[in-house]
Amino acid sequence: MDRAPGLSVRLKLTLSYAGFLMLASVLLLAAVWVFLLRYVPDRAMLINPDDRPANGVFPVRSALLDVFAPRAAAVLAFLLVFGLVGGWILAGRMLAPLTRITDAARLASTGSLSHRIRLPGRKDEFRELADVFDGMLERLEVHVAEQQRFAANASHELRTPLAISKTLLDVARSDPTRDTGEIIDRLHAVNTRAIDLTEALLVLSRANQRSFTREHVDLSLMAEQATETLLPLAEKHGVTVETSGDISLAIGSHALLLQLTTNLVHNAIVHNLPEQGTVWVNTSVRFNSVVLTVENTGEKLTTETASTLTSPFQRGTGRIHTDHAGVGLGLTIVETIAHAHDGTLTLTPRSGGGIRIAVELPAVSPHTDRSGEDSGS
Structure with missing residues (x-):
C-alpha cells in the first residue's frame, strides 16, 4: 500500500x-x-x-x-x-x-524465513510480540518446506504415469503389428492412476482451504457406508471387517468426512495380512469429542515407521497387495481433513501387528443447530 x-x-x-x-x-x-x-x-x-x-x-x-x-x-x-x-x-x-x-x-x-529475532530481556509487550513473530516464522518455514517437498513429490508422481504413457505410445507407433489390446489396458491403468492422484490432490487443496459447508455428520453412519462400499474389496483379499460403536455426531463436511473414513478403511484392508486379516471400525463419544477408530491386523510396525505414514507419498515397505498400492496420499488426506475439522490423528502400532488409527473430532455442541452454527449467537 x-x-x-x-x-x-x-x-x-x-x-x-x-x-x-x-x-x-x-x-x-x-x-x-x-x-x-x-x-x-x-x-x-x-x-x-x-x-x-x-x-x-x-x-x-x-x-x-x-x-x-x-x-x-x-x-x-x-x-x-x-x-x-x-x-x-x-x-x-x-x-x-x-x-x-x-x-x-x-x-x-523477501523470502528469508530462517531469520529469528530472539529479543533478549524480560517479558514485555515488545518481547511478547517478538516471540510471537519468531513462532510464526518457524511455522511458516516448516509449512513452506512441506509445500515445496509436497510439490516436488507430486510433480514426480505425476511425471511417472505421463512418462509411461509416452513410452507405450512410442512403442505402439514404432511397431504397428504389436497387439494394441495390451497397450490399451496398460494405458488405461496408468491413466486411472493419474486421475486418482489428481483427485487426491484436489481433495487435499479443498481441505487445506477449509472451503466447505459444515453440517451435523454421524461418524457411525460414515463407518457403515464406507464398510459397505469396500466390502467387495475386503472379500477379494479375505479380510473381515467388523463395525461397532455409538452414534457420534460431529460438525463438518459430509463429503470430506466420508472420504476420511473411506481412506482409513481402504488403507486397513489393503495393508493387511495376506489371508484371514481383520479390520475393526469403531465410533465412540467422549466428554466433548467423538472418536473414529480403525484397527487392522498386519505386519509389525515400529513407532518411528508409523509416524511417517502420514507424510505425502509414503507407502511403507513390504506391502502385501501391490494391486492397490494407491497414490501415497491416503493418510495424508486423512490427516489434512482431520486438521481442517479441528481434530487430531493418532497412529499407534499394535503389539500383534498392524496399526490402530484414531481420529478425534469436536463433538456437536447442544447449542448448535443442524447447519453447524451456534444457535445462541
Whole structure:
C-alpha cells in the first residue's frame, strides 16, 4: 500500500516527551509565580537605615516580574532542549526492539524465513510480540518446506504415469503389428492412476482451504457406508471387517468426512495380512469429542515407521497387495481433513501387528443447530 510520507514514530515520541515536559514546566513556574504573588505586596514603602519613612514607594511585583521572567524563560529554553535531546534518546531506546522486529519482517517479506529475532530481556509487550513473530516464522518455514517437498513429490508422481504413457505410445507407433489390446489396458491403468492422484490432490487443496459447508455428520453412519462400499474389496483379499460403536455426531463436511473414513478403511484392508486379516471400525463419544477408530491386523510396525505414514507419498515397505498400492496420499488426506475439522490423528502400532488409527473430532455442541452454527449467537 502506497502511503504519503509522515513523521517517524521516534520523532513523534520525542515531540511528545518534550511537549509534556514543557507543559509540566510551565505549570510549575505558574504555580511558583502564583505562590509568590500571594505573599508579595504590589507596592512597598522604602525604609532608610534609621527606620524613618522614605519619600515614595517601591513597585515590588513589577520588580519581581522583571527578575523572574527572564530566568523563567531561560529555564524553559533549557528544558525544551533537554526534553528534545532526552526524548530522542529515550525514544530510540524504547523503539530499538521494534526496529529489530521490522528488520526481521522485511527479511521475511523477501523470502528469508530462517531469520529469528530472539529479543533478549524480560517479558514485555515488545518481547511478547517478538516471540510471537519468531513462532510464526518457524511455522511458516516448516509449512513452506512441506509445500515445496509436497510439490516436488507430486510433480514426480505425476511425471511417472505421463512418462509411461509416452513410452507405450512410442512403442505402439514404432511397431504397428504389436497387439494394441495390451497397450490399451496398460494405458488405461496408468491413466486411472493419474486421475486418482489428481483427485487426491484436489481433495487435499479443498481441505487445506477449509472451503466447505459444515453440517451435523454421524461418524457411525460414515463407518457403515464406507464398510459397505469396500466390502467387495475386503472379500477379494479375505479380510473381515467388523463395525461397532455409538452414534457420534460431529460438525463438518459430509463429503470430506466420508472420504476420511473411506481412506482409513481402504488403507486397513489393503495393508493387511495376506489371508484371514481383520479390520475393526469403531465410533465412540467422549466428554466433548467423538472418536473414529480403525484397527487392522498386519505386519509389525515400529513407532518411528508409523509416524511417517502420514507424510505425502509414503507407502511403507513390504506391502502385501501391490494391486492397490494407491497414490501415497491416503493418510495424508486423512490427516489434512482431520486438521481442517479441528481434530487430531493418532497412529499407534499394535503389539500383534498392524496399526490402530484414531481420529478425534469436536463433538456437536447442544447449542448448535443442524447447519453447524451456534444457535445462541
